[in-house]
Amino acid sequence: MSFNTSKILPPDGKYVLVTGASSGLGRSCAFHLARVGFQVFAGVRTSAAGDELVGDDTTGRVTPVRLDVTDDESVAAAVKEITAAVGDTGLWALVNNAGVAVSAPLECVTPDRMRYQLDTNVIGQLRVTQSVLPLLRRSRGRIVNVTSGLGSVALPFLGAYAAAQFAKEAMSDVLRRELRQFGIQVSVVQPGAIMTPIWAKLSQGARSALDDLPEETVAPYSVAFGRFLELNEQGARDSTTRPEDFARTVVRALTSVSARTRYQVGKDARTLSVLRRALPDRALDRRLRPITQ
Numbered sequence: 001m002s003f004n005t006s007k008i009l010p011p012d013g014k015y016v017l018v019t020g021a022s023s024g025l026g027r028s029c030a031f032h033l034a035r036v037g038f039q040v041f042a043g044v045r046t047s048a049a050g051d052e053l054v055g056d057d058t059t060g061r062v063t064p065v066r067l068d069v070t071d072d073e074s075v076a077a078a079v080k081e082i083t084a085a086v087g088d089t090g091l092w093a094l095v096n097n098a099g100v101a102v103s104a105p106l107e108c109v110t111p112d113r114m115r116y117q118l119d120t121n122v123i124g125q126l127r128v129t130q131s132v133l134p135l136l137r138r139s140r141g142r143i144v145n146v147t148s149g150l151g152s153v154a155l156p157f158l159g160a161y162a163a164a165q166f167a168k169e170a171m172s173d174v175l176r177r178e179l180r181q182f183g184i185q186v187s188v189v190q191p192g193a194i195m196t197p198i199w200a201k202l203s204q205g206a207r208s209a210l211d212d213l214p215e216e217t218v219a220p221y222s223v224a225f226g227r228f229l230e231l232n233e234q235g236a237r238d239s240t241t242r243p244e245d246f247a248r249t250v251v252r253a254l255t256s257v258s259a260r261t262r263y264q265v266g267k268d269a270r271t272l273s274v275l276r277r278a279l280p281d282r283a284l285d286r287r288l289r290p291i292t293q
């Protein structure tokens with residue numbers, strides 16, 4: 001890949017940390033960043049996942065780092081390792097990608113499930129961001145926060161996930177405003193549906209979480225929610241957006257001299273972003289009503 005250096009900052013072996021790189025979008029992104037010339041620290045939770053990444057890496061520029069975003073000690077150990085490797089150069093970018101998706105009618109989301117959602121996608125992201133900011137400051141680097149089309153519009157049966165994405169959107173806006181003075185640019189990347197393991201995990205998690213609840217809590221939703229889960233997975237299977245489209249967008253955010261504040265990946269994410277800005281709440285409610293009926 002060649003770069004027009006008047007508008008693009010060449011990767012030139014700059015260091016990037018991608019969280020949640022064991023599968024799906026993070027994995028594809030880690031490999032793509034390495035292919036275009038970045039040195040990538042790929043966050044994984046197990047050594048087996050790290051070995052697999054190394055085995056599939058054709059560039060020699062992907063280094064797995066054990067990193068559980070919900071665990072203080074794990075984050076501290078990962079940042080220590082990265083600090084030793086990057087030295088005075090600092091870290092060029094953090095891609096906050098790790099995430100889980102809890103799906104259920106909000107009445108059925110237990111506090112523990114909500115905590116799991118927010119701990120991973122929101123507090124975990126903040127923990128990692130805070131820990132690497134000294135390294136990003138050295139390079140006047142970049143943060144890319146991965147949210148979702150559901151960071152624009154909160155869909156029924158995805159209330160916990162949407163709450164996390166809205167929180168990430170808000171944190172991204174604030175970080176962008178607070179970190180500008182240090183020359184650090186912050187972008188949000190909002191993917192639409194892309195077929196990755198997250199969809200099967202979402203359905204599995206939803207079904208087993210509902211099994212633990214009293215029948216009278218679940219019954220009023222069961223038909224519509226069952227249909228929603230099927231359509232949801234089908235939508236991801238039919239999506240023409242690929243993990244590589246996401247990865248290319250992250251490269252744009254990391255290499256543009258002036259990164260955009262938000263990037264959508266896929267037509268569905270762009271549509272949700274437009275709907276959010278164009279439609280009043282009641283009109284949006286009417287469009288989404290069939291999901292719950």
Ligand SMILES: NC(=O)c1ccc[n+]([C@@H]2O[C@H](COP(=O)([O-])OP(=O)(O)OC[C@H]3O[C@@H](n4cnc5c(N)ncnc54)[C@H](OP(=O)(O)O)[C@@H]3O)[C@@H](O)[C@H]2O)c1
Nearest residue numbers: 020021022023024025045068069098099148193194196198
């Ligand atoms: N795929 C889509 O359609 C889509 C659409 C919009 C937004 N997104 C967002 O894109 C991101 C990646 O999703 P994906 O589709 O690639 O899903 P995925 O294949 O399930 O990957 C999720 C990644 O996050 C990691 N992870 C989960 N909990 C973690 C923790 N506590 N600490 C560190 N890593 C953790 C997973 O690691 P393990 O393998 O160890 O569990 C995995 O590497 C998520 O933030 C998701 O919300 C995805």
